[in-house]
Every structure is written in C-alpha cells, then in structure tokens.
Amino acid sequence: MTPRHQNKNGFITGGGSGIGRETALRLAREGARMMITDVNLDAAQETVSLIEAEGGIALAARVDVREREQIRAAALRVRESWGSLHLLVNNAGVVTNHSFETLTEDAWDFVLDVNLKGQFLVAQELAPLIGESGGGAIVNLSTVEALVVVTSGTTAQPHYNASKGGVPMLTKALAVELAPKGIRVNCVAPGPIATNFFDLESVTSAEGLEFMKQRLLVPRVGQPADIASAISWLLSDEASWIDGIQLPVDGGWLTR
Template structure:
C-alpha cells in the first residue's frame, strides 16, 4: 500500500473492532503510527497487536470517550512515545434498542454522551496537540441517519438519530475554529455496514437486503474497508483543500 501517512501519528477511538479496527489497519498499512483506543482495553490491545503483526507501529489504551482523563492519558502516552500526534479519527459510538415510547433518560444520556459529547471531548483534548505538531486532520464518524431515519417499521431510535445528527454540525464548527491551527475537520457518513455494531446476520439477511435494496444503488452491504478508505483519503494530503464536509459512504443510500 502507499505511504501516504508515513511519519504521522493517529489517535483512533473505538478501535477495538469494526470500522475502527479496519481504519487502524488501513492507516498503519499506509505508514501511520497508531494509538488504538477503546472502552474495551483488551480489544484495543488486540487491534494494536494486529497492526504490529503486519510490521506497523501501534500502542493501545483503554479510553472511555466520556472521561477526559482517559483521553488525556492516552494522548500523552502517544506524544511521549512518538513526539507528536497529527491525525484523529473520532469513531467511538453506540446505540441502544429503544424507540420513543420506551426510551429512558439514562439511555438518551448514554448515547448522546458517547456519540456526540465524546467527539467534542476528544477533539478538545487532541486539537492542541495536533496544532503543536504544525497542524493535521480530524475525521468524525457520522452516519446516513444524521440525515434520514432508517427503519423498516414505524419506530425509530430518536436518541441515536439526534446524536449522529449533531456530528456534521460539530464538524463544521470545529473546522471553522481549528482552521487557524492548520487542522482540517471532516466527517464520514456510512450507510449500512456489515460489522459487529449490528449483527452480521441482521444486516445481510434476505429480509434486510430486500428492504435496503429499495435505497441502495450499489447492490451490496458496505464493509469496514469501504469506510476506512474514505477516512484515510480525507486525512491525507490528497484532500488538502477539503474542510468541513460530510462525505456519505453509503452505496447511494442518500441519493433517493
């Protein structure tokens, strides 16, 4: 693979599996040093080990993105080891299976705190470090559900939609504020992706494909590699004149 990220260090949240792990492997394969963080420390360590098994450079840390001290400690460890941080991928996220009628305040707070406040906290902690390195780039993970409600029935997940709906606007605000520090900020909005975020069977079943086929223009479910490719490009110098955007990676989902 290319060395488009050679000499750079990246901090990735939610790197213990799925899109986060695939992004860690992709960026490491393109020369980046990877700080793999996850609320599940064992999963983060496994990702780091996979990077190192492919001759990449990686560290891992247990990070709950709701906890500023976790974020700060991991960032300091990366800077101590490598001298700088240049890139950030705000990937950590979750959802709980609640519709409006049974949505609790605790579930609302959990999802908003991880999916939206967590991105704010990580960006606030990492931005000065990226600025100190002369600038860099941030990619936040959103979803097509920031723009549309995806459901085959009459219920939705209001807390998830609200949390992800805030990511594109947070991205724009960060892009404006951090431009003076030579830091670009963009976000990626995946469509249906076959990961362990939802069960693989749920996403790829014949019933699911029949429903999704009404929207998808590319007739398959997306993969973590599809998203990792977009993230890598937005972080790279090839996207040097792109700032503040939301890039759908959705097989055409938002087209119709």
C-alpha cells in the same frame, strides 16, 4: 499501497472492532503509527497485535470517551512516546434499542454522551497536540441517520438520530475554529455496514439486503474497508482542500 501517512502519528477511538479496527489497520498499512483506544482494552490490544503482525507500530489504551482524564492520559502517552500527533479519528459510538415511547433518560444521556459529547471531548484534548505538531486532520464518524431515519420496523431510535445529527454541525464548527491551527475537520457518514454494531444478521441476511436494495444504488452491504478508505483519504494530503464537509459513503442510500 501508497504510504500516504508515512511519518505521521494517529489516534483512533473505538479502534477495537468494526470500522475502527479496519481504519486503524488501513492507516497503519499506509505508514502511520497508531494509538488504538477503546473502552475494551483487550480489543484495542488485539488491534495492536494485528498491526504489529504486519510490521506496523501501535499502542493501546483503555479510553471511555465520556471520561476526559482517560482521554488526556492517552494523549500524554502519544506525546511521550512519539512527540507529535497528526491524525485523529473520532469513531467510538453506541446505540440502544429504544423507540421514542420506551426511551429512558439514562439511555438518551448514554448515547448522546458517547456519540456527540465524546467527539467534542476527544477533539478538545487532542487538537492542541495536533496544532503543535504542525497541523493535521480530524475525521468524525457520522451516519446516514444524521440526515434520514432508517428503520425496517415501526419505530426509530430518536436518541441515536439526534446524537449523529449533531456530528456534521460539530464538524463544521471545529473546522472553522481549528483552521488557524492548520487542522482540517471532516466527517464520514456510513450507510449500512456489515459489522456487529447493529444486528449483523439483519444487515447481511437475504431479507435485510432486499429491504436495503430499495435504497441502495450499489446493490451490496457496505464493508468496514469501504469506510476506512474514505477516512484515510480525508485525512491525507490528497484531500488538503476539503474542510468542514460530511461525506456520505453509503452505496447511494441518500440519493433516492
């Protein structure tokens, strides 16, 4: 595999599982040293072990993206360990199973704080180091649910939709403000992906696939590697003239 990120240093949130872990592995395979952060430190350390087993270099830190001091401490470790930072993936995200009628203020605040405010806090803390390092790129994780409500039942998840709907506009605003520092900012909008983020069985079951085939043009559930490859490309110099976009990686879900 082409070492497109050779001699670069990366930072990822939610890197202990799913899309985050697969993305961290992908970037490390392509030459980047990786800071793996997650609210679950054991999971982050497991990702580090997987990277090291393949000959890569990585660090782990417990970071709750709602906590600025934890973000700042992880950024300081990167500065002290490697002296520079070039790549940032804002991947951490959560969802709770609430309809509009059952949605509580606590659940609303929790999901908005992680999915949207967390991306703002991480970018604000890490962008200065990326700028000092000569520039680089940021990819935020959105979802097709930033644009459409996806539900197989009778209710939506308004707090999740609202949180992810803010990501493309945050991305555009950061792209404008960080361009003078040589930092590109884009986001990726995954479609249905086979991870434990939602109910894995509902995504991978025959019934689930039949429901999704009503929208999918590529008749399969997405894999974390599908998203990791798109993130890697947007972070790379191959995408050096792309800034401020949301890239759907969704098997054609948004096309119909």
